[in-house]
Amino acid sequence: MKLQHKILSVVTLSTLILGSCSTKKDAFINRNWHALNTKYNTLYNGNIAFELGREELNSSYRDDYWEVLPVERLQVTDEIKLDSEDNNPNFILAEEKATKAIQKHSMDIKDEERNPQTDEAFLLLGKARYFDQRYIPALEAFNYVLRKYTESNKLNEATIWREKTNMRLDNPEVAIKNLKRLFKFESLKDQEYADANAVLAQCFINLKAPDTAIQKLKIAQAYTKKSAEKGRYLFIIGQLYNNLGFKDSANYAYDKVIALNRRSPRVYMINAHLKKIQNTEITSTNKEDLLEYLTDLEENRENRPFLDKIYREIAQFHLANQSDSIALAYYNKSLRATPQEERKLNALNYQSLADYYFDKDEYKTSGAYYDSTLTNLVVNSKKYRNIKKKLDNLEDVIKYEDIVQHADSVITIYEMPEAERKAYFEDYIAELKRKQEEEAEAELKRTNAGFAAFAESQGGKQNKGKFYFYNITSLGYGRNDFKTQWGDRTLEDDWRWSNKARTLVSEATGTEVTSTGQNVEDLTDDQKFSLDFYLEQIPTDVAEIDSLRTERNFANYQLGLIYKEKFKDNLLAASKLERVLASNPEERLVLPSKYNLYKIYEESGSPLMDNMKQDIIANHPDTRYAEILLNPQAVLEGNTDSPDAHYTSLFKLYQQQEYLQVITGSENYISRYTGDPIVPKFEMLKANSIGRLQGYEAFKEALNYVALTYPNNPEGKKAEEMVSEQLPKLENQQFSPETDTASKGNWKVVFPFKIRDNEKALELKKRLEEVVKDLNYKNIISKDIYNLEDQFVVVHGFRSKDFALGFAELIKNNRDYRIKDENFVVLSNNYKIIQVHKNLKSYKAQILTPKP
Template identity: 30%
Template sequence: MKNYSIYNLKIILFILYVCIGSSCSSQKDTAISRSMQNLTARYNYIYNSKVLLNNHQLELTENYADNYDQILPVYLGPEVSNMEVNQGLNLKPMDDIIKKAQLIILEKSFSNYTDDAYILLGKASFFNGNYFNAAEYFDYITKTYKNNQNTYLEALNWKARSLMQLRRITEANQVLDTLDSILPKVKVKRQLPGPLSTIAQMCIYLNNDTAAISYLKDALRAGGKDQNKIRWTYILAQLYERQQNYKDAAVNYRKVQRSNAPFEMYFNATLNQIKLKTLQNNNKIDKHDQVLALLKDDKNLDYNDQIYFQIAEGHAADQEFQEALKYYLLSVQKSNKNQHQKGLSYLRIADLNFKHFKDDILAKSYYDSTVNTLPKNYPGYDLILKKSINLKYLTDRYELITLQDTLQSIARLPEELRKTKIQMLANPVIITQVQSSNNLLNPNSQPGYSANKLPPQNSFYFSNTTTISIGFSDFKRKWGNRKLENNWRQSVRTSAQETTQQITNVTNAGPINPDSTSLTSNKESLIAEYTAAIPLNSALMAASNQKIIDAYYEIASFYLQELDDTAEAANVYKTLLIRFPQNNHLASIYYSLYLISKPNDPAESLNFKNRILKDFPSSIYAKTILDPTFSVKQSEAENEANNQYNDIFSQYEKKDFISVIRQANKALSSGNPNILSPQLAYLKAIAIGRTNNADSLLTALNNIIENFPDDKLTTPLVKEHITYVMAHLSEFQKRKIALVDFDPNEPPFSDPAKQAVVISAVVKPKQPIVVLEKITTQLPNNTSPKPAETPKAQEPDKVIPAIITDGTFNNAVSATYYFVVHVSDAALTLSSSRFGIGQFNRGNYIGSNLKHQLKEFDNDQLIYVGNFSNFEDVKSYAAGITPQLKQIMKVPVNIYSSFIISKENFDKLISGELLTKYIEFYQKNY
């Protein structure tokens, strides 16, 4: 009986085991199968996945460094985290979550957790940075589980976040509109904080602070995690402060102070409380004392840079710029960990030097430091980068002015003294390490600062050889052998940094320990170079003056047109007029000053207007004053001329030469010549050569030289043609038609006997020259002559610059370069423009075998000219052709630009996006 019972029990257990195994391993829609799938899906997969996800979010919170200078992100995620944070996170758990979710979908399809699995798939993709996949998952959920309110609400929320990260703001707004419409129907309050915070974040993106405040307050009332509440309260305070609602801002900062907020948030809330209290009470002295008091607390040691920055901001707001500069520099010195804060301090110093101290060279140095310190996602980063690049344009011209002034001052000296000065130039003065190392970070070195007296020699650090030795050993152990220069911590530099370092090296008069042997070997060549550059006769002096005039004019025009700084532009224009009352830019200068002074000084504006009408009555400026629509009419006329030329050129391509002659005659006899008239005459001459004898051809070509002697594009080419025809006149006179059949895109005249010539126009680098005597010139207010620099001693070994790359392109030396004209319209026909480039090449680089070809993208076209064997050659070519592009390019001037590119970089241009990326790289590094 006992054995029978045991036998039956074994059979029952076996049957139960088979049933359980069958229900677990198959996709049967039975009650037992669904129950087992629910059980295993919930506890084996969903629960574990949520734990992994929560741990990952906690890790993200711990690794993310908030930037308290801006409105904090409402929630932390990849849309607000930077690359450094992402690289520091362990993303393997997200892959594990994806595998678990996929197992639920594939093997637990009859469970109640497939919607949760898809939610997990979307969130894991989101935190992995696969935002497109995340958006697609959440989109699928919103369509499949629309009747499940909880799932639908969460999917809409995360779909909006994914679209926001993809910068598809319009689509994200549509999703959030749907989300906002169903929130009143949600009865469980704990489901509301997430969606409300997402909508608040979108409002912040759109600068709708009032709506953001409303949604954040609703999210706080609905509940949420404690840390989220603290964070949202701080953001509320920031938004109120931006709205200048200081009372409510202070209330919310106080709530953060009284909470268990992280110390950094607590510190910033305290700092902002002091600032708001001062704004409300208008007590500047008390504010600075309270902020300085924070320095005494050891807990604030890592935040001293922010304390000094806050003090500097207060002084800047009160227009106490010298004091502000002092504390900004202290902030830089104390920024050991917070690179973002250091970047902000650099930016403020750069702005002070640029706007208030009018020191463009020093401003450029600090803008370069800003660009290399702040993250690229900083608001306005592109504008800062543009300003940094643009300032190189200004500093180059100020240096040119200083150079020419110095040469002229030497030229005016007696010959004996002149030789002495040149000898001094060849032997630069060496300054001490102490002076140069503190040049940029010492506030006493700034403009307008009176240097504080140094402590007595016996207490001064650098007077104690023992402490210097110890300090040097410690430095060398930590950093190794480093050259004394700005940004010495960096091993790879941008070209902007290299330029800044060269300026500083020049100012500091060369290396600290120059090799006397190398100096001696270079001395004679330096003396010869300086001697040759001195303008000793009237012609050379006039050329030197013209360089100064052009530099001043370009600086003023740049301030006016690029930087929109009318006051500084006016100062530079007036400086130019004081130094050179008679120059070749007078009409343009008078017109610019007429426009600048028109709003604020009508009398001065009238004066410049009268000068233009009296001295330059036929200029375009006088015509514009008399007829304000003149410039519009002129632009229309230029477009009409381009269209007319393109029509005639199309007939030329079809070899309808009779029509070319007829239409060209009509255009040239209209009595309204334009910049394209010489080229129309050239088309007519070639058409005559294709239909008449050599005498008619020579007559047409000679007419071009007679009618357009100063044209730099067509006339040189025509002279080459005449020379060739005259050399082979007997052969041409035997023909009934002067020009035999030819390719319209190739030169109709060629000489196989001519050897190809190599384009060579190597530009010698400029040698900076020190101003040995102060040039006394009366300047208008807020304008002062720029100091010149001492020459840097030549190094015995050639320094190879570091290769700069942005990940795709680089500035490495190449064996082949191209000059490129970029046209941002793929629909235009560029045949006539390419023909113009061919004219320039044949007229100015005969026998060089230069070719121009076309490369097309979806929305852009490139005409590229090559091949050039080195950068200096293509740079020289660019300098020659760029001023004539307006004549060459038969398209609107606002849709084309030019640049230089190596073959290696050119081969990477496979799309318009990469083209845009290269143009940015070129502007920054060349």
């Protein structure tokens, strides 16, 4: 009996299980069987994978607190991802589980879903796709829930997710409209109400309506049950108030973030503290309190992960209070504490240091920090371009300051008495030896400490008692001791010779250098510590010293112009130019230096202005500068030897396409009229001629030079405008296809000639003009320079390629013309590219060469 009961029970249970597996029967057991399997099996595992994916996103995502935070912590790219692309494995698994739940457990009977868990599966499907940034498929899933499951209790949640997706697809207006409808017709739970308002806030931020976004965020933070969200929303409110200029309201929001304390992530609290400090104006009454506030933040052990930002804020405080040395120390502490991935903070610190040294007129140091700033900025961003322009301006300063420093050093030592010179180098050698001994001793201590620690470790103890070459500690110690004493030596004969340089690897460049930091080829051990070696390096030839003095004078003159024109630093400019005049300069530098000093004195209202004016008039009476000072309104148009007359003649040559003459003439007049206000005009004319003759890259380089050298002149501003607006339009080198002969457009017939055959080219141009007139055509004939060797005679204005080919055929075969010169037909746009980029060979290979 018992056996029969067991068998009967098993059969009955099997029947029930098999019967309940069907998704086509609308029975109580079927509905609950599939609902339980969906919820506690498939969806359970899918939700676990989904949460793992979100945790992975949160752990890898870093907020940029220098900008307004996004309402949702999600790293969004500009790409629209597709289902076929490589995606997050956790979200893929969540999607697979959701799909499996739908495929195996959906009970769509008479167009009605009988499994109450299927809408959850579609919701999980949409959320997994959303966080994987596949917004179009996610939108489909959310829309399906809203359309199919009208009685679901997940409709409000699905609507909110759908509008988040619309927002990500750059449809904030649609999201706002649908959420307002949701508020009007549906009753929402507190968390749903908070989430919906948070989405609205992000939409209004995207639409540049921060005041409305603030109101929505206030509602969201009041209704959310999640403290982390509350802290984030309040922090963003503070940021938005800051952007609107309401610092008191911003600080009120930051105080609320700080009041949350441990209920919200600490990162919000620390940044709220720092934002409050930034919003507070430093006065004599609050200076002590602010310093104490910052010190407390620095000394709090829980704030160690945020010391990089705290150090920067302390540096800003001390810099504002003119405690420069302390500020510089804290900037450097911030740089050391900043993780590599925090590139924006690194950029800010480097820029602050660069600006500090720039304001102190230490341009060489400033340039080094600007260079470091660039390495931490996004290439081609607006800030990157601004810093790059400033650094480019500093490059000439650094170059000329190096020339001056080198010349000063050599000349100073050359002018020393012999005994004083020897004493100088003896002290220098003694200092070198002292430093080398200190470094060797420190290295030895560090090495011994390392090996001692290793010897006490498990691995070190295992090596004790072993033969030397099998004992790691002994072997490492011996190798290090050899390296300390001899440096890196190649395994070769006579390796101990004294002329073998001791080499180390530079951490900065990865190249071998001597222990003094110079190139290994430069100095040997004997040379480094030899007094005679250094004495032999001092020039003894008077001509060589005179050459250094000439270089120094010219460098100081250039520095004077740079400081005057580019940096508007008249004090430093005047000191450089005065030094030129005090150093017995070449004649060509005397008058321009005096005139520029006169202009500086005039601008600053110095009493030295009248003295300099009288000096120029008295000592250089027949010069253009004296004439300008005596009669500023003088019109020198009648003077054929004036700079204006020379410029006019060169411009006429430019219009006649005599570009080589224009370039050489401009260089001559630039050198001749150094310091004259007309020089930028010659530079601009020269740049345009270079572009016509040498092409795009040379033109770009020449324009950049004009823009950077004369930034405050009309020509420099025009060059800057051309670099930013016109050059990008000329950059394209891709030829348009010319396969459709009947297509409309502007076509040309081009006859190539060598420059040496200019008479033949002019003769052909004349004949073509007669042909066009005889045929009653309206085409224009021109002679265009291509480069130093080639030129074109061009017939412009054909409506199609067929017309152009027909014209070429007509003048070739018609007995009245018989023009059989080599020619080719080209589309106008392609001819422009040929002239701009000087790539005729590429055009012929790509367009004119028949394809097999």
